[in-house]
Amino acid sequence: MDIPKTYEPKKAEESHYSRWEREGCFAPEVNSDPAAPVYSIAIPPPNVTGSLHMGHALQHTIMDVLTRYHRMRGFRTLWLPGTDHAGISTQIMVERKLKKEEGKSRHDIGREEFLRRVWEWKEQYGGEIQRQMRREGLSVDWSREQFTMDEHLSRAVREFFVRCYDEGLIYRGPGMINWCPKDQTALSDLEVDKESQAGKLYYLQYPVKGSERRVTVATTRPETMLGDTAVAVSPKDERYADLIGQTLILPIVGREIPVVADEFVDPEFGTGAVKVTPAHDPNDYALGKRHGLAQVTVIDQHARMTAEAGAEFEGLDRYEAREKVVEKFEELGLLEKVADYEFSITKCGRCRAVIEPLISTQWFLKQAELGREPLRFIREKHEPHFVPENPYEKVYENWLAGLYDWTLSRQLWWGHRIPAWYDAAGHVYVARTVEDARAQAGGDELEQDPDVLDTWFSSALWPISTLGWPDEESPDLKTFYPTSVLVTARDIIFLWVSRMMMTGVKFMGEKAFDDVYITGTIFDRHGQRMSKTKANGIDPLDVFDKFGVDATRVVLASIGSTDTRWNDNQVESYRNFANKIWNAARFCLLNSEGAQVGRGFEGEPERWALHDRWIVSRLHKTAREVAAAVESYQFHEAVYALYHFFWDDFCDWYIELSKSDVTAADPTPERDAARSRVITVLEQALRLLHPFMPFI
């Protein structure tokens, strides 16, 4: 027999996967008893045109270990794959390409043509992630693959929307939203990032009507004063007690604005008097509502000043306007001082443009109501069970306890269009289909809302929609829901995990998953977060090429939920481990004539050699350790047990001690029995290794 002395991972990787897939090994219908207990996982759907990064590889490895392990234990196991349309992210990529290649914007070619281009892009670049997932060896059931824009999943989205609307959980109306002036769309609070920034704090004086007195307010955004409709002070602040109810003259503009008292104001901060701009600040918006203040919009959707800002400001960029306002105050002798100040600025999570808070008519979901039951679940039953429990259970609970309305609509074209139609009079009809809307309206002349839904709206349904919801009789839904575990990164606990719990509890009356496993973050060797802009990312495919998929998987599995600095040395050591396995097998196979795999443990153990009985004892102990470790998500312990069992016990001791028994040239029943035992131990060890190292 000719067996190479060095394991060549690529050969195994190339041949095994296509066979597994061809034979349907990953479908729950194959190799499992319909009556067996169920184990199911819905994969976090990667962006359809995305490509694999280390975070995916980590999550995928954990899920594959769990899936393969449970499948081998006889569970009716489903790991369901799919991809996400990734609304804003995909749209921006296609817009960029259109601009670069044809110099056109999406508006130049129109909605229909643009969407055709996005689908074209999806056809062209989609599929890469699936190929990469095959490379990773993932045992997902491709026959059940889903895409968030598939007709069935789109139907689920409409169902979710309509039901919530009918119950009053979804409404349309003006509200304070995060507006991205570059992407020209509203964004939810979870799609923007706060960054601290060095800036200035301007102290502006507002004259009191009919008096020489002036009130000083501090602001980081002087340009918004053009839209001020009040100044607020604390009701407990004695300095301003006599001013409450009096009128101020807003400089430059000349508008008369009241001084109002509100608990929101902290008398200790700044001057204790706050300018109130209800149209351009979330806190001021709320305060304005409490006091019935006017909303004067002075900044538009392009972050430029409106006509209401006054003729000399109209059309100016917000930062140009800022300078000009400050100059004016200086001229008027009303600029008290300017101080250096560090404050935080809100940026678009996608394009980094500075967000403008605006009042805008959008669709909102009353998240606090949908979150009430999930909050009860986590508080009363600790469902779902977070791994690691600290700090994630508390982080999740705190989030659910402080929910506010979710801005659902996006001024984009790629995504699920809002199932709302308007008649000529502007009446709104929310319906599952245009036909239903027409029936409601009693006429055909309807126009659908142009906006699409936040990508996470469809993601929120993922565990149920992929299994067949809203068809509640769907066999998959009945069998595989709730899912066993959700494996994901910590940064989407709010965006995604909490919302899947909301829909699961609302529509199925049950948690979406038993456990939530949060993976660690992988940093570069200097402890820096891997990012495209820093170009310090490590491509999992390069690591696969260099050391093999199995070796990489073992490293990822042992990383698990720990934050780690990536180090090729670890992968190299498991590459060596794979080679050790290869050579142990090589030895066994070179001495396998007369041996029977799988029948090595027949006969009376009392008559075996001492080392045979010892290794079987160690094998069984290792199997128990691996099972306990995998079932408690302690993957590093399973890896440790396997590594030392295989290398120290099996190779260093057992094979060495067996050599004299198995290497005899002449066949004897004793020699063949010994050979059978050796090769059976090997075969059992390979089974234990399989969830981690499926290719070798």
Add this chain to the structure above:
RNA sequence: GCCCGCUUAGCUCAGUGGUAGAGCACGCGCUUCACACGCGCGGGGCCGAAGGUUCGAGUCCUUCAGCGGGCACCA
């Protein structure tokens, strides 16, 4: 401001009240018939600091420091 995590060998990290561990790196010796991606031997640690509980603390408690994360506020 509130909450959480981490701090153990040169590096990356395990460690579940009972004599400090692994991989890599390092030193010495081995072309030993499965494997030099290997084999054998070896050096290297007041387990972040200070208190406390305990017969006994890397492990439990308190305080502090450094690093990291989340939330709130940021006029």
